[in-house]
Amino acid sequence: MKPLPLRPLPVPSEALSDYLERLANANGYRASELWNILDRGEYPHEQVLSGALNGHILPEFSGPTQQGIDIEVQLSGLRAADFTRMRRRWCPLCIENAAWLRPAWRLKVMTVCEMHRVQLLETCPVCHRLGSIQAILHGACECGARYVQFIVPATRKQIQLAELLAGSLKDRVILTLGNVTAILTTQQLVRMIFYTAQLGKGPQLSRPGQLQNLEELSVALHLVDGAATLIADWPNAFWHCLELYVEASPADASVRRVFGALYQVIYHHLHEPVFQFWRDAFELFLLDHWRGELCGRHRLFKEHTIQAHPNRGLAYVARMTGVGSETLKRMVHQDWLPGNRFTGPKKRELITVDSKLLARLIPDPADYLDMRSAARVLGVKRTRLRELVATGVILADAKPDWRRSNQWNFRRSEVCGFLEQLRQVALPNLPKAPTVPLNYALRYWRVNALELAALLRTAKQGEIPFTLPDQGLLRDITFDEAGLRDWLAQHRALSIDWVSVPAAADLLCLKEQVVYELVAKNMLIADLVQKNGYSQKRISRSSLERFRGEYITLVELANQQKMSVRSLLNRLNVTPVTGPKIDGGRQYFYRRDDLQGDILSGITTSS
Ligand SMILES: [Zn+2]
Numbered sequence: 001m002k003p004l005p006l007r008p009l010p011v012p013s014e015a016l017s018d019y020l021e022r023l024a025n026a027n028g029y030r031a032s033e034l035w036n037i038l039d040r041g042e043y044p045h046e047q048v049l050s051g052a053l054n055g056h057i058l059p060e061f062s063g064p065t066q067q068g069i070d071i072e073v074q075l076s077g078l079r080a081a082d083f084t085r086m087r088r089r090w091c092p093l094c095i096e097n098a099a100w101l102r103p104a105w106r107l108k109v110m111t112v113c114e115m116h117r118v119q120l121l122e123t124c125p126v127c128h129r130l131g132s133i134q135a136i137l138h139g140a141c142e143c144g145a146r147y148v149q150f151i152v153p154a155t156r157k158q159i160q161l162a163e164l165l166a167g168s169l170k171d172r173v174i175l176t177l178g179n180v181t182a183i184l185t186t187q188q189l190v191r192m193i194f195y196t197a198q199l200g201k202g203p204q205l206s207r208p209g210q211l212q213n214l215e216e217l218s219v220a221l222h223l224v225d226g227a228a229t230l231i232a233d234w235p236n237a238f239w240h241c242l243e244l245y246v247e248a249s250p251a252d253a254s255v256r257r258v259f260g261a262l263y264q265v266i267y268h269h270l271h272e273p274v275f276q277f278w279r280d281a282f283e284l285f286l287l288d289h290w291r292g293e294l295c296g297r298h299r300l301f302k303e304h305t306i307q308a309h310p311n312r313g314l315a316y317v318a319r320m321t322g323v324g325s326e327t328l329k330r331m332v333h334q335d336w337l338p339g340n341r342f343t344g345p346k347k348r349e350l351i352t353v354d355s356k357l358l359a360r361l362i363p364d365p366a367d368y369l370d371m372r373s374a375a376r377v378l379g380v381k382r383t384r385l386r387e388l389v390a391t392g393v394i395l396a397d398a399k400p401d402w403r404r405s406n407q408w409n410f411r412r413s414e415v416c417g418f419l420e421q422l423r424q425v426a427l428p429n430l431p432k433a434p435t436v437p438l439n440y441a442l443r444y445w446r447v448n449a450l451e452l453a454a455l456l457r458t459a460k461q462g463e464i465p466f467t468l469p470d471q472g473l474l475r476d477i478t479f480d481e482a483g484l485r486d487w488l489a490q491h492r493a494l495s496i497d498w499v500s501v502p503a504a505a506d507l508l509c510l511k512e513q514v515v516y517e518l519v520a521k522n523m524l525i526a527d528l529v530q531k532n533g534y535s536q537k538r539i540s541r542s543s544l545e546r547f548r549g550e551y552i553t554l555v556e557l558a559n560q561q562k563m564s565v566r567s568l569l570n571r572l573n574v575t576p577v578t579g580p581k582i583d584g585g586r587q588y589f590y591r592r593d594d595l596q597g598d599i600l601s602g603i604t605t606s607s
């Protein structure tokens with residue numbers, strides 16, 4: 001075995017194939033030609049190469065393996081597909097320092113020089129020819145372009161990843177992500193980059209880990225950037241990817257379906273413990289953002305994640321609260337209970353509920369009063385209590401026991417507090433008689449729901465004087481009679497309150513036809529409203545009050561005087577405002593003012 005005339009020595013860790021090319025180039029051959037000359041099939045290949053180098057002891061070469069040459073190389077656990085095959089990448093500044101190809105440049109995922117912080121080259125920036133070994137080692141293209149003159153700075157995230165890759169070829173490296181660290185080998189780093197490079201695509205990602213044309217530097221630059229971004233902005237960039245998935249399938253409750261390829265990557269392809277940080281970040285995201293259920297079926301999730309996840313399926317909630325699933329479902333549909341609704345397989349609806357809300361479903365029954373008890377505690381009829389709820393004076397709460405009733409329930413504190421507030425502002429006694437208890441006024445003064453609500457509000461603010469004994473209830477509230485009348489009159493005058501003609505007839509104890517006549521004669525003021533497509537007359541309550549004060553019927557007068565209608569009509573000197581003999585009206589009405597002297601003098605004297 002004759003030594004070669006020119007013998008540039010291999011640099012420890014140099015890729016075997018790159019060294020052979022370099023050696024061949026120095027001696028004016030191509031690599032395959034040189035090996036045919038050297039290897040006659042007589043000696044082991046290591047001995048062949050060593051002999052060609054005049055007995056030089058060979059260092060450890062790095063991958064990839066060279067087909068047909070049986071010299072051991074350090075593969076660092078990588079596959080042949082992880083190395084560039086035909087193309088070479090190089091850093092022009094490194095080549096200026098020492099003209100040999102660094103082992104890291106053969107990794108398809110290596111795109112920048114971490115030392116010089118520049119992008120690697122693959123072609124001549126001027127003529128776009130792929131770099132040949134000869135040109136690369138010379139630092140200049142056949143077209144004359146010097147590579148050092150074409151430097152593209154690398155980004156921070158690219159450098160971070162390249163440092164890890166280059167470092168890992170010597171020893172395991174520490175990946176630091178906030179307060180999380182992972183110790184990785186080259187093989188693990190490369191695989192992680194392969195599988196996570198495209199996660200940023202979101203739900204469109206279909207075949208993770210299958211990266212086409214990674215041999216091309218431009219393709220590699222783009223894909224590796226994807227992985228570098230996730231690492232550089234951990235975990236925000238990753239969480240942003242996850243958001244894309246959640247947004248794409250808002251109605252799906254299956255983690256595996258929603259996160260599809262991404263789920264496969266982090267739970268299957270990258271299943272080793274060293275990649276746990278991906279799963280941790282994923283599960284942390286789920287705790288905050290996953291509205292579906294995480295149950296025991298998700299065996300791959302950490303126990304803590306399943307326990308801490310707030311959203312629970314209806315079956316679980318039903319078990320915990322003793323409320324039926326159907327009832328719960330109805331509560332969610334009617335917005336009584338905030339729930340997350342999904343469409344499951346076969347269009348079946350799935351619902352989850354934040355378990356923090358469960359306390360609301362199972363309150364202490366002792367805190368609540370049903371309608372009957374609340375009415376008793378307050379001292380009002382149930383119909384009045386309903387009015388007080390309808391007008392917002394007293395709050396009825398959600399039903400504490402969803403199983404049994406759909407009646408209103410009242411917080412004991414709300415009911416007692418309301419009464420207590422009234423007791424606080426009550427006076428020890430009223431300055432003048434006569435007085436009237438609220439109960440009486442409610443029964444005989446036609447106080448409607450809105451008026452009662454307003455009265456109680458006014459009373460609570462201490463704006464109308466009243467008394468209420470220590471243990472007294474609502475019905476025991478006592479007002480100064482004249483004061484209450486004034487207040488009611490004022491309130492009615494201020495609040496526009498309309499009644500229909502039949503209601504007005506009721507209130508005045510007249511026939512409807514008579515009320516229509518009074519409206520026609522402008523004695524009652526009415527206006528027209530459209531209701532269900534019909535025009536309807538309505539009469540303001542103040543106009544009714546005014547009418548009552550101004551006019552009186554003959555019948556009512558006769559009753560008062562205990563006389564027959566006919567004889568009273570004959571004896572009165574006053575002309576009615578309307579009536580059968582006046583204007584053909586159905587009934588006689590007198591103006592009260594006109595009667596003043598007449599009734600008091602004429603009739604009383606005669607009797
Ligand atoms: Zn460099």
Ligand SMILES: [Zn+2]
Nearest residue numbers: 124127141143
């Ligand atoms: Zn060129």
